[in-house]
Amino acid sequence: MSGRLIYVMGPSGAGKDSLLEFARKRLMGEPILFAHRYITRPSGHGEAHVALSVEEFAVRSVLGLFALEWSSHSLRYGIGIELDTWLASGCTVVLNGSRQHVRHTLARYPQTEVVHVDAAPHILEARLAARARESAEQVAARLARRAPFALPDSVRCTTIDNSGQLEDAGQALVAFLLERAVVQ
Numbered sequence: 769m770s771g772r773l774i775y776v777m778g779p780s781g782a783g784k785d786s787l788l789e790f791a792r793k794r795l796m797g798e799p800i801l802f803a804h805r806y807i808t809r810p811s812g813h814g815e816a817h818v819a820l821s822v823e824e825f826a827v828r829s830v831l832g833l834f835a836l837e838w839s840s841h842s843l844r845y846g847i848g849i850e851l852d853t854w855l856a857s858g859c860t861v862v863l864n865g866s867r868q869h870v871r872h873t874l875a876r877y878p879q880t881e882v883v884h885v886d887a888a889p890h891i892l893e894a895r896l897a898a899r900a901r902e903s904a905e906q907v908a909a910r911l912a913r914r915a916p917f918a919l920p921d922s923v924r925c926t927t928i929d930n931s932g933q934l935e936d937a938g939q940a941l942v943a944f945l946l947e948r949a950v951v952q
Contacts, residue, residue, distance in 0.1 A: 770855065770856070770879075771857065771860060771861060772859075772860045772861070772948055772949075773855060773877045773879070773880045774861065774883060774945065774948060775865045775873055775880050775882050775883070776863065776882075776883045776885060777864075777865045777866060777883070777885070778886050778887075778930075779867075779910075780896055780911075781887065781893070781894075781899075781910070781911075782885045782886050782887045782895075782930055783887060783895065783930040783937065784864050784885050785864065786930075786934055787885060787928070787934070787937055787938055787941050788862065788864055788941075790935075790941070790942070791862070791945060795942060795945060798945075799949050800860045800861075800862060800945055800946075801854055801859050801861045801862070802861075802863075803847050803848070803850075803851055803854075803861055803863040803864075804817060804848070805845055805847060805863070805864060806818045806825065806828065806844075806846040806847075807820070807843055807844070808821065808822050808844045809843050822844065825844045825846065828846065829844075829846070832849070833846075834846035834848060834849065835848065835849045835850075835851040835852050835876070836863075836869070836872070836873055836876070838866050838868070838872070840866050847863055851863070855877070860945070860949045862945065868917075870882065870919065880923070881923075881924045881925075881948060882923055882924065882926070883925075883926050883941065884925055884927045884928070885927075885928050886927060886928070886930065886931075887929065887930045887931040888931040889911070891931045893911055896910060896911070926944055928940050
């Protein structure tokens, strides 16, 4: 049996981590798994991930322990090879990915469905400033590089606007995931 991969992406500050945490809490007991990311950044600031040093990440990469990996904002990101086992077991797996890396993911997992989380520009700016992970210049750089992305016509993409209340966008994500859950 083959599982289903749901690739959540969007600009910095769109609230992907908040939405994923919202959904994770409400979908406990459902046949939906949330892949954790390995990132070369300390944990915290509302982002659930496994923090690795640059050296630890490099070793895991060389050993082939990532199903997916990419670089963004001077950081390394990875999704563990357990992803392949979960999909082979028929699970629905949700992961927080990168817009710049989505084509690599689609090449490896062509049946992937994409959720694009977005928010109004002034909301993105306020959220990035509030999380205080970066300087004002770094925030401006993130906002400036908000490049458009294109997906192949065959890829199903659902957009969730997270400009308003987390509850509203969160319920939209939960409903989407429940519709896509693989029942075994």
